[in-house]
Amino acid sequence: MGAAERLPGLENVRERIRKAEQEAGRPADSVQLVAVSKQQPESRVLAALESGQRVFGENRVQEARERWLHRRADWPGLELHLVGPLQGNKVRQAVEMFDCIQSLDRPKLAARIAAAIRATGRKPKLLVQINTGEEPQKSGVPPGEADAFIDACQRENGLQIDGLMSIPPIGEEPSLHFGLLAKIARGKSLACMSMGMSDDFECAIAFGATHVRVGSAVFGSRSPSG
Numbered sequence: 001m002g003a004a005e006r007l008p009g010l011e012n013v014r015e016r017i018r019k020a021e022q023e024a025g026r027p028a029d030s031v032q033l034v035a036v037s038k039q040q041p042e043s044r045v046l047a048a049l050e051s052g053q054r055v056f057g058e059n060r061v062q063e064a065r066e067r068w069l070h071r072r073a074d075w076p077g078l079e080l081h082l083v084g085p086l087q088g089n090k091v092r093q094a095v096e097m098f099d100c101i102q103s104l105d106r107p108k109l110a111a112r113i114a115a116a117i118r119a120t121g122r123k124p125k126l127l128v129q130i131n132t133g134e135e136p137q138k139s140g141v142p143p144g145e146a147d148a149f150i151d152a153c154q155r156e157n158g159l160q161i162d163g164l165m166s167i168p169p170i171g172e173e174p175s176l177h178f179g180l181l182a183k184i185a186r187g188k189s190l191a192c193m194s195m196g197m198s199d200d201f202e203c204a205i206a207f208g209a210t211h212v213r214v215g216s217a218v219f220g221s222r223s224p225s226g
């Protein structure tokens with residue numbers, strides 16, 4: 001059954017990304033689609049793999065391990081991104097399994113990631129999450145502390161920071177947040193910007209997103225038990 005499932009959302013999102021790149025005057029394929037597969041049924045994930053999708057995002061280390069660890073050998077080119085918060089006690093597992101960690105947001109985590117990189121010899125790409133809306137319940141570095149935090153990651157922990165990630169507040173105009181993230185990234189000469197989800201990825205592309213994290217528009221709505 002899994003092999004037969006079609007994923008019209010994936011084709012649709014790919015097409016919309018192409019169009020948004022064009023409209024922004026950006027080269028084709030300058031934006032990477034991170035298909036966020038959290039809480040999606042296996043049949044849809046398999047359909048995405050069979051349609052050539054290789055870059056996936058997950059928000060929980062444990063769920064990602066169960067879904068992806070056994071798949072690595074069968075699907076060469078697989079690239080896994082952690083897009084959810086990372087707890088200190090999961091850092092080692094995260095460094096072992098992910099190719100990109102998008103949620104670096106505190107000094108202690110930076111130190112633990114540096115230690116795990118030394119211990120495992122694996123070196124995932126690292127994005128610093130910025131809380132552009134300064135929402136108290138949301139993780140991420142406040143914009144005013146971003147430069148100092150990025151400097152400290154590099155100087156004190158020897159980490160290479162590849163870019164930034166943000167999740168704009170629900171119900172706010174996202175362009176202000178995308179613009180702010182782009183400004184911080186430019187100031188620090190960081191190449192990667194992970195911004196834009198199902199409802200606003202075209203806007204994020206106009207503001208320079210290099211990675212868009214799209215879940216429901218690709219796979220359909222999530223079922224927590226799925």
Ligand SMILES: *Cc1c(COP(=O)(O)O)cnc(C)c1O
Nearest residue numbers: 036059083197198213214215216
């Ligand atoms: C779930 C999630 C997404 C995808 O959300 P959709 O609205 O389904 O596209 C993107 N980024 C993060 C951090 C997420 O947790």
